[in-house]
Amino acid sequence: MPLLTLLRKVERTILVVLFLTMVALFFGSVLMREFGGTMASRFAWIEEAVRLMNLFLVFLALGLALERGKHVGITNLRDKLPEGARRWLLRGIDTVGLLFSLYVAWLGVQMVQFVLKSGQTSPTLGIPMGLIYLAPVIGFLLLALRYGLSLFGLIDRFTAQEAAE
Amino acid sequence: MIFLIVLLAVVLLLAGFEMLLVLGVPALAYKEIFYAKLPDPAIVQKIVGGIDHTTLLAIPFFIFAANLMGAGQIAAQLVNVVKALVGHTRGGIGHVVVGGSMAFGSVSGSAPATVAAMGRMVYPEMRRAGYSDKFSLGLLVASAETSLLIPPSITLIVYGWMTGTSISQLFAGGLAVGIVLGLAFALFVWLEAGKGGVTREPRLPWSERLCAIWQAKWALGMPVIILGGIYSGIITPTEAAAVSVVYAIVIEAVILRSLTWKDLFAITERSAINTAIIFVLLAMGGLISFFVTLAQVPNGIIGMLDQVDAGWITFLMVANVCFFIAGMFIDPNSAMLILVPPLFPVAQSLGIDPVHFGMIVTLNISLGMITPPFGLDIFVASSTLGKPVAQIIAGVWPFVVVNILVLLLITYVPQISLFVPKLIFG
Amino acid sequence: QEFVAKIGHLESTAQSRHVHLEKVAELVKERTEGAVELQIFPQGQLGNQRQMNEGVQLGTIEGTVAPAAFLGGFNPAVSILDIPYLIPEDAAEAQALRDGPFGQALLATFADKGMVALTLWPNGKKQFSSNKPLDDLAAFADQKFRVMDSSILLEQFNALGASAIALPFGELYTSLQTGVVDGEENPLDTIKNMKFYEVQENVVISDHGAMEDVVLFNPMFWESLPVEYQDVIKGAFTEVIPELTAHKAAAVEEALQVIKDSGTNVRVAGPEERAELRELTWGPASEAYVAMAGDTGKALLAAYEEATAK
Ligand code: NA
Numbered sequence: 030m031p032l033l034t035l036l037r038k039v040e041r042t043i044l045v046v047l048f049l050t051m052v053a054l055f056f057g058s059v060l061m062r063e064f065g066g067t068m069a070s071r072f073a074w075i076e077e078a079v080r081l082m083n084l085f086l087v088f089l090a091l092g093l094a095l096e097r098g099k100h101v102g103i104t105n106l107r108d109k110l111p112e113g114a115r116r117w118l119l120r121g122i123d124t125v126g127l128l129f130s131l132y133v134a135w136l137g138v139q140m141v142q143f144v145l146k147s148g149q150t151s152p153t154l155g156i157p158m159g160l161i162y163l164a165p166v167i168g169f170l171l172l173a174l175r176y177g178l179s180l181f182g183l184i185d186r187f188t189a190q191e192a193a194e
Numbered sequence: 195m196i197f198l199i200v201l202l203a204v205v206l207l208l209a210g211f212e213m214l215l216v217l218g219v220p221a222l223a224y225k226e227i228f229y230a231k232l233p234d235p236a237i238v239q240k241i242v243g244g245i246d247h248t249t250l251l252a253i254p255f256f257i258f259a260a261n262l263m264g265a266g267q268i269a270a271q272l273v274n275v276v277k278a279l280v281g282h283t284r285g286g287i288g289h290v291v292v293g294g295s296m297a298f299g300s301v302s303g304s305a306p307a308t309v310a311a312m313g314r315m316v317y318p319e320m321r322r323a324g325y326s327d328k329f330s331l332g333l334l335v336a337s338a339e340t341s342l343l344i345p346p347s348i349t350l351i352v353y354g355w356m357t358g359t360s361i362s363q364l365f366a367g368g369l370a371v372g373i374v375l376g377l378a379f380a381l382f383v384w385l386e387a388g389k390g391g392v393t394r395e396p397r398l399p400w401s402e403r404l405c406a407i408w409q410a411k412w413a414l415g416m417p418v419i420i421l422g423g424i425y426s427g428i429i430t431p432t433e434a435a436a437v438s439v440v441y442a443i444v445i446e447a448v449i450l451r452s453l454t455w456k457d458l459f460a461i462t463e464r465s466a467i468n469t470a471i472i473f474v475l476l477a478m479g480g481l482i483s484f485f486v487t488l489a490q491v492p493n494g495i496i497g498m499l500d501q502v503d504a505g506w507i508t509f510l511m512v513a514n515v516c517f518f519i520a521g522m523f524i525d526p527n528s529a530m531l532i533l534v535p536p537l538f539p540v541a542q543s544l545g546i547d548p549v550h551f552g553m554i555v556t557l558n559i560s561l562g563m564i565t566p567p568f569g570l571d572i573f574v575a576s577s578t579l580g581k582p583v584a585q586i587i588a589g590v591w592p593f594v595v596v597n598i599l600v601l602l603l604i605t606y607v608p609q610i611s612l613f614v615p616k617l618i619f620g
Numbered sequence: 621q622e623f624v625a626k627i628g629h630l631e632s633t634a635q636s637r638h639v640h641l642e643k644v645a646e647l648v649k650e651r652t653e654g655a656v657e658l659q660i661f662p663q664g665q666l667g668n669q670r671q672m673n674e675g676v677q678l679g680t681i682e683g684t685v686a687p688a689a690f691l692g693g694f695n696p697a698v699s700i701l702d703i704p705y706l707i708p709e710d711a712a713e714a715q716a717l718r719d720g721p722f723g724q725a726l727l728a729t730f731a732d733k734g735m736v737a738l739t740l741w742p743n744g745k746k747q748f749s750s751n752k753p754l755d756d757l758a759a760f761a762d763q764k765f766r767v768m769d770s771s772i773l774l775e776q777f778n779a780l781g782a783s784a785i786a787l788p789f790g791e792l793y794t795s796l797q798t799g800v801v802d803g804e805e806n807p808l809d810t811i812k813n814m815k816f817y818e819v820q821e822n823v824v825i826s827d828h829g830a831m832e833d834v835v836l837f838n839p840m841f842w843e844s845l846p847v848e849y850q851d852v853i854k855g856a857f858t859e860v861i862p863e864l865t866a867h868k869a870a871a872v873e874e875a876l877q878v879i880k881d882s883g884t885n886v887r888v889a890g891p892e893e894r895a896e897l898r899e900l901t902w903g904p905a906s907e908a909y910v911a912m913a914g915d916t917g918k919a920l921l922a923a924y925e926e927a928t929a930k
């Protein structure tokens with residue numbers, strides 16, 4: 030599926046750029062404080078920016094993590110079940126995961142709308158605070174997509190574990 | 195009703211649902227049943243609220259740095275130095291895990307960050323030295339607990355603020371209690387190492403030791419930067435985490451050329467995924483803590499204590515049990531915010547020293563980090579080492595027992611907590 | 621009971637805000653014969669202040685008592701309170717300003733922000749502390765001070781030639797100890813409670829920053845209350861203000877003693893120094909304020925000038 034391949038590439042690139050930017054910003058703020066004199070005051074926004082970027086980092090990685098079988102869970106009993114029962118259980122997990130992720134994403138959309146309407150802005154950057162709730166919206170949609178693809182057998186997230194490492 | 199929701203969580207857990215569903219689905223059910231009138235989007239607010247803290251940022255950065263050091267040469271070089279120095283002793287690398295976690299944990303102040311940073315370095319080496327998989331994992335996860343006790347410690351600062359206790363005195367007490375806990379783990383290592391199976395390295399002449407140190411000169415810059423940077427007041431622990439990433443990239447990719455830019459891309463991505471796996475659980479934990487707070491459970495416990503007119507011995511036992519149970523199911527830092535306000539006045543009325551009570555609380559918070567099912571350090575080890583959660587739990591429980599013994603000792607021998615503060619402050 | 625309100629705040633249980641919230645809860649329970657229960661959740665149990673403010677708008681919680689400094693993102697107009705020396709030194713004059721047209725206009729700016737602002741609660745004045753000498757205003761130059769997230773407070777330190785550094789509150793004690801930053805600004809009782817005096821050499825009592833709390837309720841909840849209950853709640857909140865002020869003053873007095881006893885050098889800034897500090901900071905701080913709060917801000921500033929001109 031070329032679309033899915035493209036999506037993965039976009040997700041991975043965003044994660045890498047976000048993470049490296051977070052590192053660079055924090056490092057930069059240390060340098061500014063040590064060597065920048067009063068210029069350091071102009072960089073007080075960095076703490077807030079990195080905290081917000083971390084929210085996006087966390088939620089945007091949820092889908093990839095699921096696809097690669099990385100999310101933690103206690104799978105001993107599940108894996109001991111006979112093949113037929115196990116397959117049904119896995120479908121059950123995918124279904125619950127799909128519904129849960131979609132529901133949380135939908136609540137996230139409401140939260141984004143509500144906070145944007147209230148006009149709340151972030152204290153130092155001044156950006157609309159509603160945008161931070163876009164992070165869980167996108168993240169849980171990406172997660173829902175993977176649960177859905179797994180449910181319909183389009184990806185195999187249960188044996189992908191070793192291959193991805 | 196509560197029973198059914200707990201049952202649901204247990205069923206999901208045993209059926210092998212992802213932990214985020216094990217925590218999230220029952221929380222949604224609880225909300226719909228008990229707080230139907232609460233606006234639903236609040237769920238998303240609490241999920242985000244669980245991870246929207248600057249001090250948590252040390253975790254992703256230290257995970258990132260540890261992955262870089264593990265994939266490159268820094269970790270191996272550091273381990274070589276340690277092996278050259280103490281590899282011949284009984285316990286060897288096992289003691290290094292305890293000591294290293296105490297040193298790293300003292301400055302990072304974050305148990306999960308300590309597990310992430312130490313794990314990739316020392317776990318393979320422990321296995322190579324012949325320690326069992328379970329013991330290695332258990333020791334790694336448990337040793338990180340000392341980071342909340344050994345100063346500086348945000349946990350102690352928060353306790354000091356909540357209760358009006360001197361932070362310097364708490365730090366002094368925390369140092370003593372942290373060392374006692376570390377020694378208990380070291381004793382456990384010493385016993386384990388005597389069982390056979392664990393090999394010792396030959397004792398090296400000093401010329402070879404110095405050679406190992408020289409070879410690791412770039413790698414040794416890492417602890418120097420982290421410990422030195424924090425204690426000299428150039429950086430905060432959170433910033434130290436970010437600086438350690440920059441240092442690791444420069445050393446591995448530019449100076450030693452042990453990582454290509456393509457490797458760097460892959461490691462960054464993997465670190466992001468490791469972070470997400472842990473933080474999504476913290477996020478779900480934020481949701482659960484919110485409902486536990488609303489339920490005002492501690493008030494009921496205090497009422498019960500009043501009725502039975504408990505003395506300090508009973509009271510501290512009840513407090514420990516409350517913290518233990520809370521620590522199993524919610525993020526222990528939230529447990530502290532919920533439990534300390536009702537329990538502390540009772541402790542005071544029973545004449546318990548605030549520093550002593552602070553040690554009991556902090557030791558419980560540390561313990562909560564490693565108790566299943568919600569044990570953040572277990573998840574961090576699972577995610578960063580790629581080990582199944584069940585395997586880590588199997589390794590951790592003997593350490594939980596050791597920890598409980600230490601907790602009882604600290605609880606009923608107040609002198610241990612108060613000795614150092616009295617020595618310093620009179 | 622017919623009405624239950626969850627009210628969250630950031631302070632610990634021994635501090636003035638919590639003590640008097642409990643008092644208000646008691647008064648309200650008594651006067652409504654148990655029909656209205658205010659449940660008080662201290663020390664950020666319900667989340668940080670941003671989340672509590674948002675929770676009040678959303679209806680997750682019914683109320684919060686928020687320091688004005690944490691409300692700028694929700695209602696930029698309220699940041700006027702961040703301007704140094706805005707609130708008069710004299711307690712009676714200060715209360716008259718809160719009760720008068722300026723105070724009422726300020727509370728009214730919350731109406732279209734999805735919050736009912738009931739009243740302002742005084743919560744002391746900020747002072748400076750540092751590990752470097754603070755002998756006069758010139759000594760502030762090149763020192764590093766930790767500030768809360770506020771562009772007005774940044775301007776305050778800029779005007780003194782100092783750097784303003786953003787650090788999380790939880791990391792502040794250690795950062796002062798190791799020297800990541802030289803100093804900070806907080807009321808004396810906070811300096812005592814957070815034990816900053818253990819790691820600070822010098823304190824200057826300048827009373828430069830007012831710590832005003834805004835009592836906020838969720839509009840839906842507030843409208844659902846019968847008018848008589850609304851009056852009872854509002855009455856209780858305003859009634860305890862003198863007691864709150866006295867409690868705070870006693871706490872500050874005790875804190876001052878503790879800080880002095882610890883060997884920290886405490887200096888009281890004289891009237892000339894305060895006037896000079898006000899002179900230095902007023903311009904840049906009020907410009908930063910108007911840049912944030914626009915026409916509403918200009919109008920409030922005008923109302924303030926009118927109220928204090930007399
Ligand atoms: Na520590």
Ligand code: NA
Nearest residue numbers: 521562565568
């Ligand atoms: Na736990």
